[in-house]
Amino acid sequence: MNYFTIFASKNNIDDIEVKISDVFAKGFAIDKNDNEYVIKSKALFKKYNLIIRVMSEDTNPDYFANNIPGMMGYYDNIPFEDDNLKELVLTQISVLNTVIAIEAEKEINEEQIQLFTRLLSSIGGIGFLPEGTLLDDEGIVIVYPDGQSGPSDFRPQACTRKVRGQEVSSEEGEQRKNKTIAYLKEKAIPYTASLPQLPTIEVCQFKTKEDIARRAVALLIVIQFACDVAQGGNVEESRDFFINMLRTYKVEDYLTSNERDFLHTSEPNGQEAINISWQYEAYWTLIWALGFVEKLDFPDEVCDCEYAIQVVSNCETFEQFYLQTTLRSQEEILDEADKIYRYHWACVDSRIQEPPAPAGMNESIIMERRRGLFWMIGHRNEEWDTISMDT
Structure with missing residues (x-):
């Protein structure tokens, strides 16, 4: 697995740069170009780079127009064991307007997962793993790809811009x-x-x-x-x-x-x-x-x-x-x-x-x-x- 994606509902993305800087403050160098960040580890051994791309409905409207309906359809077709959880997940997807896409050079390890989860917690929203598992803002599984419920007590979050x-x-x-x-x-x-x-x-x-x-x-x-x-x-x-x-x-x-x-x-x-x-x-x-x-x-x-x-x-x-x-x-x-x-x-x-x-x-x-x-x-x-x- 080389990808970890955070989806959120936010009024704006102005604070995300600070949150990325906070999570990767120690042991990393950060290069920024517009809304793309290159994160370079400073470790003597096992060095690695990460690329983080930040998008919103304002900066990348086509992405959301093309991908959110597909995401909605994907989870709508999963046979959830808990129908109420399915409705909550679909509700969350319907108000998403921000994505933080993280790409690693190599297979993501446990240490990196902990960093990504810290970023997820600070931003809020849900985490998406490539095989379809969804995580809540604490990194706890909401639902597995086969529809099995995770231990998360999940509730949707929406920014005032999407709600009002x-x-x-x-x-x-x-x-x-x-x-x-x-x-x-x-x-x-x-x-x-x-x-x-x-x-x-x-x-x-x-x-x-x-x-x-x-x-x-x-x-x-x-x-x-x-x-x-x-x-x-x-x-x-x-x-x-x-x-x-x-x-x-x-x-x-x-x-x-x-x-x-x-x-x-x-x-x-x-x-x-x-x-x-x-x-x-x-x-x-x-x-x-x-x-x-x-x-x-x-x-x-x-x-x-x-x-x-x-x-x-x-x-x-x-x-x-x-x-x-x-x-x-x-x-x-x-x-x-x-x-x-x-x-x-x-x-x-x-x-x-x-x-x-x-x-x-x-x-x-x-x-x-x-x-x-x-x-x-x-x-x-x-x-x-x-x-x-x-x-």
Whole structure:
């Protein structure tokens, strides 16, 4: 084992340099270049070097966009012997925004593990070993790769930046928030008044009807390819067919970079295919906004995938599809975004507190609907693949 990785949820990474210096103060020389540190032992015998790379969502957004969903999927597929522990681990992963990656020249020894554990304890978060074992901030095993529970009494940790999001305040936002809370009360769904308002209509950067329509068609097509991959279909035939569909509808430019890579890679990843397939729920919000779906039902059952396909497949061209669209008002879309935001908080809170999701809600449905709605309102101007899921 030559790698040890620390994942954490932090408001910023300003203090990490000091923590690294403290842990390696005796017996080491430290050379720093931006957020990379070369640690050189001063021992007469058994000298060694370490490389420590520090990344955050701010400094390396692509890393988190590409790796955190995969990490979530990896542990979601592990057969945990304790389902509650699995939910706690997934909760922790969902709020990670900092990584300290340690690379050793040779096999890591016990002395080095103790140093890395000291760094883990000072930073907080979880330790990740290459074979999949997770450690808590004291270096105690949370879970083994086969799903067996470790002795750790693990509880997730999240920084205020991930928990509270960016604070905004307006009369419009307060009215929308209060309307959603009144609805949640009627449904007996937990809520917190401290969850921030969403931005006002004026502040939001709403996507145009054409952008939403083209994104919807492109997304549906790549979802169909992902479904073929997940079901073990002929990848080459499927790829050729769906690339041709993208060109027929003239929506190739509306794929995300991740989707384009997935579509063109020679051996598409099965877990990524499953993750993209779940985006039927995000697509559902797009065709709702375009007037094809009467209302967004309560998020306890998956959408009607057959109907979702027919909305586009009944049209031979994008222009034919576009002529059938009627964009909902910005207020309607923002109201639904606020509702899904507070649904999501209730689901995350229930995972931490241990009971099942309130009112039978499905958090996977909620997360994908949130992706679609937050993208449409232009929340924080985030890209489709990097919509933050903080609550």
